[in-house]
Amino acid sequence: MTIFIVLWKKIRQHQILVLFVMAVLCMIGGATLFAITQHTSFFIALYWAITTATTVGYGDVTPHNTAGRVIAMGVMLTTIPLMGAVFAGWAAILASIHIRRVLGLEKVWDHRGHLIVYGFSATVAHLLDDLIEEKSQVVVVADVPPSSVPEGVRLISGDATNPQVLAKSRPQTARQALVSGATDGEVLLTAIALKHLAPTLPIMAITQSAKVAEALKDLGVEHTVAADNLLGQTVAKSLETPHAADLLLSLLGSERYVLRERTIEEQWVGLPLSQVRHRYPGILLGIVHEHHVILGVEHDPVLEADDHVLFLTATDIR
Secondary structure (H helix, E strand, O other): OHHHHHHHHHHHHOHHHHHHHHHHHHHHHHHHHHHHHHOOOHHHHHHHHHHHHOOOOOOOOOOOOHHHHHHHHHHHHHHHHHHHHHHHHHHHHHHHHHHHHHOOOOOOOOOOOOEEEEOOOHHHHHHHHHHHHOOOOEEEEEOOOHHHOOOOOEEEEOOOOOHHHHHOOOHHHOOEEEEOOOOHHHHHHHHHHHHHHOOOOOEEEEEOOHHHHHHHHHOOOOEEEEHHHHHHHHHHHHHHOOOHHHHHHHHHHOOOEEEEEEEOOHHHOOOEHHHHHHHOOOEEEEEEEOOEEEOOOOOOOEOOOOOEEEEEEEOOOO
């Protein structure tokens, strides 16, 4: 059953190509039978099949017996609808591209400094609008219809786990990548292929399981978010502290304030966190030391050269 599901997904990705191949096979099969039953050359029979399938019908080549007429009816009933569907699909694609360009919906992509989102999920659908507001070049690589992504987002349709599809997004020149997917297996496959194509590209991955997030870190993906773990801990803390979730949303979703991460200044190396807090413009929440966040509540850590600071500041202050 799994094989048939995978095969069906592959066919859906290339429906027009599959229809075209089926139409060609019907024409070749009809031409072969026509040549045998009408005692003519295969070239003449293929010419007849093409003129019949495209509804041109010059009438210079026609069947002369019952077998030939049955073959002609078979070609008409199969090939003509298939070719009609192929031409309609091509016309729809060209019309969609033209309309998006006329309305200014087709965003110019200079293949450099863009943010790539691999895979699609409900979480990604909510993120895209916020990413566009930051005026970033956003590219989505996923097997979804164009209507699934908002205006201003460039869509590369295809399987995000396929290295050939990944290469179309130019990850080597991208600014950052976000990896998501319907399953953690898709996230793992995409991350592995992406690390092979662009080893230095900063990658953030959204997973469902904390174990998969740890596995991704072992593969070199430093930034991971286990969605189920994050949601579970937020809800659990909200039961104990009712406004914990509201506080988190205020920190991350405020239009007046923004949470930022920066490298520490050289003169702060060797100073305790409490001393730097009094000097920092804004609210210094904590530091990132060796990929771990330290809030400085239980103890007062000393800042090192490779540490980063996490602080809350006004949106107009960089």
